[in-house]
Amino acid sequence: MCNEKSVLERLEEVIKERRDLKERAIKENTANILNRSKYKSQLKKDVLSCLFLYMENYNLGIDAVYEVLLDIRTELNFEFNAKIYPDYCINEILYNDEIPF
Numbered sequence: 001m002c003n004e005k006s007v008l009e010r011l012e013e014v015i016k017e018r019r020d021l022k023e024r025a026i027k028e029n030t031a032n033i034l035n036r037s038k039y040k041s042q043l044k045k046d047v048l049s050c051l052f053l054y055m056e057n058y059n060l061g062i063d064a065v066y067e068v069l070l071d072i073r074t075e076l077n078f079e080f081n082a083k084i085y086p087d088y089c090i091n092e093i094l095y096n097d098e099i100p101f
Contacts, residue, residue, distance in 0.1 A: 005013075051065050 051069075054060060055062070055065055
């Protein structure tokens with residue numbers, strides 16, 4: 001009987017385990033956010049490089065490129081059934097998985 005842990009001791013262990021799991025999840029989430037940001041910036045750089053190359057090669061104006069970007073956004077939103085948020089709402093919903101980027 002003396003070898004068994006009391007209910008309070010066991011409860012303390014469970015709370016500590018859950019706290020450790022929560023801290024680990026927060027660290028992983030932070031790392032995922034940083035990686036996502038890094039990959040987003042690389043993707044943006046690559047896409048813009050391609051767009052500027054097309055603009056130069058085919059004598060396109062910025063309005064044509066902007067129109068293409070809007071078409072792409074519309075197609076992606078349709079394809080992934082994403083919600084479209086106004087720009088002023090984006091700061092309130094950062095890192096929400098419903099937004100592709």
